[in-house]
Amino acid sequence: MSTLIEVNHLSKSFGSKKALNNVSFTIESxxxxxxxxxxxxxxxxLFSVLCGYLQPDSGTVRILGQPLGHPSLFGKLAALPQDATxxxxxxxxxxxxxxxxxxxxxKVEALQDTTRVLELVGLSENHNSKINELSHGMRxxxxxxxxxxxxxxxxxxxxxxAGLDPINxxxxxxxxxxxxxxxxxxxxxxxxxxLERLCSHVLYLDKGILTTHNRNEQTxxxxxxxxxxxxxxxxxxxxxxxxxGVLYVSQSQNKEFIxxxxxxxxQFDIHLLKYCYKNNWQYRQLVNGHTLENQxxxxx
Ligand SMILES: Nc1ncnc2c1ncn2[C@@H]1O[C@H](COP(=O)(O)OP(=O)(O)OP(=O)(O)O)[C@@H](O)[C@H]1O
Numbered sequence: 122m123s124t125l126i127e128v129n130h131l132s133k134s135f136g137s138k139k140a141l142n143n144v145s146f147t148i149e150s151x152x153x154x155x156x157x158x159x160x161x162x163x164x165x166x167l168f169s170v171l172c173g174y175l176q177p178d179s180g181t182v183r184i185l186g187q188p189l190g191h192p193s194l195f196g197k198l199a200a201l202p203q204d205a206t207x208x209x210x211x212x213x214x215x216x217x218x219x220x221x222x223x224x225x226x227x228k229v230e231a232l233q234d235t236t237r238v239l240e241l242v243g244l245s246e247n248h249n250s251k252i253n254e255l256s257h258g259m260r261x262x263x264x265x266x267x268x269x270x271x272x273x274x275x276x277x278x279x280x281x282x283a284g285l286d287p288i289n290x291x292x293x294x295x296x297x298x299x300x301x302x303x304x305x306x307x308x309x310x311x312x313x314x315x316l317e318r319l320c321s322h323v324l325y326l327d328k329g330i331l332t333t334h335n336r337n338e339q340t341x342x343x344x345x346x347x348x349x350x351x352x353x354x355x356x357x358x359x360x361x362x363x364x365x366g367v368l369y370v371s372q373s374q375n376k377e378f379i380x381x382x383x384x385x386x387x388q389f390d391i392h393l394l395k396y397c398y399k400n401n402w403q404y405r406q407l408v409n410g411h412t413l414e415n416q417x418x419x420x421x
Pocket of ligand 1: 159160167
């Protein structure tokens with residue numbers, strides 16, 4: 122693993138408003154990273170600084186070991202801004218080729234790469250369409266195709282699935298997931314369930330202050346499972362406490378339990394599911410560790 126992005130003590134203010142307040146983090150290659158936070162938390166500002174659109178007031182950013190703006194970074198980092206759009210006058214192929222040329226590709230290379238990225242996003246047959254002839258979801262996919270031109274190593278996607286119907290959103294998610302072995306994505310979204318599925322690493326911004334969370338970190342002598350049951354079963358919490366290997370049970374929401382158990386307990390998840398069956402409980406979902414929502418917002 123190598124470090125893709127290293128941010129140290131980054132601050133950016135607009136007048137008296139601190140959009141980023143002493144933000145530091147690193148992102149390693151191979152991680153799909155979520156950038157989460159309430160409206161106005163500083164997410165777009167952080168993306169804009171990483172892309173070089175905005176100059177920070179203080180702090181440093183290194184991408185692939187180089188400072189922002191270094192010539193060797195040209196084409197290595199791409200971004201899909203929240204409100205990205207394309208020119209309605211030209212076909213999508215023409216526009217993507219144009220962006221390829223701007224990246225320094227020859228005409229032939231730009232056309233080849235346009236064909237490649239349109240195929241990746243499933244829009245090969247629409248290469249002659251103009252943007253207004255495409256659905257909202259297809260337009261998003263064109264914008265993602267544009268971000269993938271030239272094979273960038275890091276792609277920042279700001280609200281890539283916002284406003285899409287569930288089927289189109291799912292297509293974009295599976296596209297991100299299928300590409301994530303070759304490209305490191307940083308996704309900004311308000312959809313925690315979506316980030317839960319895609320991301321191993323979470324950057325949480327609130328009022329410009331950042332905290333980081335590792336989704337897969339389950340170390341030490343105890344581990345966690347989050348169990349969501351179908352119904353409110355009588356004495357479920359007390360009964361869960363009696364299961365062998367359980368150290369502690371807390372109730373995060375109605376019908377949802379966080380179970381801390383001995384890490385040394387073999388196949389605890391299987392035992393838990395058998396226990397549900399034995400007690401006649403239907404379960405809705407079982408998450409390894411904490412759900413992202415609990416990780417970010419649970420107070421105790
Ligand atoms: N160009 C600007 N001029 C003045 N204030 C700005 C500017 N850009 C951002 N801000 C302020 O900085 C703060 C962070 O804004 P930012 O757009 O980064 O938040 P965000 O997390 O992307 O929000 P959202 O989820 O609503 O898109 C907000 O208080 C915003 O009002």
